Amino acid sequence: MSDYYETLGVARDASQDQIKKAYRRLARELHPDVAGPDAEDRFKDVSRAYEVLSHPDKRQQYDLGSDPSAPGGGQGGGFGFQDIFETFFGGGAQQSGPVPRSRRGQDALVRLDVELAEATFGARRELQVDTAVVCGTCSGSCCAPGTSPRTCETCHGRGTVQRVARSFLGQVMTTQPCAACQGFGTVIPEPCPECSGEGRVRSRRTITVNVPAGVDTGTRIKLTSQGEVGPGGGPAGDLYVEIRERNHETFVRRGDDLHCTLQVPMTAAALGTVLQLETLDGEQEVDLRPGTQPGQVITLKGLGVGHLHGGGRGDLDVHVEIQVPTGLDEEQEELLRSLARARGEERPEPRLSAAHPSVFGRLRDKFAGRQG
Numbered sequence: 001m002s003d004y005y006e007t008l009g010v011a012r013d014a015s016q017d018q019i020k021k022a023y024r025r026l027a028r029e030l031h032p033d034v035a036g037p038d039a040e041d042r043f044k045d046v047s048r049a050y051e052v053l054s055h056p057d058k059r060q061q062y063d064l065g066s067d068p069s070a071p072g073g074g075q076g077g078g079f080g081f082q083d084i085f086e087t088f089f090g091g092g093a094q095q096s097g098p099v100p101r102s103r104r105g106q107d108a109l110v111r112l113d114v115e116l117a118e119a120t121f122g123a124r125r126e127l128q129v130d131t132a133v134v135c136g137t138c139s140g141s142c143c144a145p146g147t148s149p150r151t152c153e154t155c156h157g158r159g160t161v162q163r164v165a166r167s168f169l170g171q172v173m174t175t176q177p178c179a180a181c182q183g184f185g186t187v188i189p190e191p192c193p194e195c196s197g198e199g200r201v202r203s204r205r206t207i208t209v210n211v212p213a214g215v216d217t218g219t220r221i222k223l224t225s226q227g228e229v230g231p232g233g234g235p236a237g238d239l240y241v242e243i244r245e246r247n248h249e250t251f252v253r254r255g256d257d258l259h260c261t262l263q264v265p266m267t268a269a270a271l272g273t274v275l276q277l278e279t280l281d282g283e284q285e286v287d288l289r290p291g292t293q294p295g296q297v298i299t300l301k302g303l304g305v306g307h308l309h310g311g312g313r314g315d316l317d318v319h320v321e322i323q324v325p326t327g328l329d330e331e332q333e334e335l336l337r338s339l340a341r342a343r344g345e346e347r348p349e350p351r352l353s354a355a356h357p358s359v360f361g362r363l364r365d366k367f368a369g370r371q372g
């Protein structure tokens with residue numbers, strides 16, 4: 001927070017009259033017509049200091065350590081800083097000639113939902129967008145066919161008018177946009193009936209978007225000059241397509257890697273087997289080694305999502321979940337009992353170890369959350 005007393009060059013116990021005098025002196029000194037545009041920042045500082053210190057309630061607030069002119073600070077009404085500033089600069093002081101009727105349009109944002117497979121391999125998608133386009137009737141001139149703009153009689157085409165304003169600083173010459181032509185310097189005698197003289201109309205059109213591999217939720221694709229056409233048929237802004245990736249029922253994405261859970265019977269995990277797994281790349285063979293343990297991860301290299309920048313793809317991590325048989329019939333139970341006998345596991349010794357939440361455990365919790 002800047003020291004407003006120092007800015008105005010007054011003591012902390014200065015009277016309202018002293019503050020006012022100090023401000024008048026500085027404002028004359030720093031007025032842009034005298035001191036040039038370099039002094040503009042100082043002038044703003046001085047005006048802000050005066051705005052606070054000239055109001056007893058704001059001054060008290062400031063003395064207590066908070067800045068009432070800061071964003072979100074108390075705005076005590078009265079003559080605001082912006083008002084003071086505009087008294088001197090007239091709001092449009094920088095403006096030297098008529099403003100062009102045609103201006104660049106705004107950027108536009110549309111959202112596009114993509115499937116995981118589209119994010120993985122890239123896709124071409126058609127998208128409907130609703131933006132302003134150049135009016136076909138007047139081609140952006142804003143005039144009814146056969147008519148043209150006329151020079152404004154009030155400002156003679158300058159777009160600005162000068163006014164003498166009286167303030168406590170004396171007479172101040174201000175330059176303001178011409179009200180008759182809104183600063184354009186020309187008036188349109190007969191506006192185009194199609195666009196009401198706007199030079200643009202709203203239109204729905206279909207565009208094709210190339211969605212590159214590797215996009216993720218939040219990725220924005222920029223389509224240059226596909227946004228809103230500006231007033232007066234001005235050049236179009238850009239169009240941003242924001243990607244939102246739909247959740248996949250099997251695969252969970254982390255970065256460019258995919259994860260899934262594979263449930264295998266205890267016997268298959270113990271004996272080993274080859275499984276066919278349906279991936280985004282079609283059926284893939286997964287080699288389950290004999291003695292596969294719960295939580296073991298089988299990595300299928302390069303079957304993840306394509307990298308957005310640079311080639312290559314992430315991996316597909318298959319997390320093995322082992323299903324212990326339930327509902328054994330008599331024969332199965334006897335088979336398992338004889339296996340336990342053969343392995344000396346009828347009365348296993350308790351073996352405790354510290355719990356360590358594995359990465360898989362955390363992931364599995366997320367799967368569980370997703371799949372209910």
Ligand SMILES: [Zn+2]
Pocket residue numbers: 135136137138139140142143192193194195196197198199200
């Ligand atoms: Zn038109």
Ligand SMILES: [Zn+2]
Pocket residue numbers: 152153154155156157158159160178179180181182183184185186
């Ligand atoms: Zn005018």
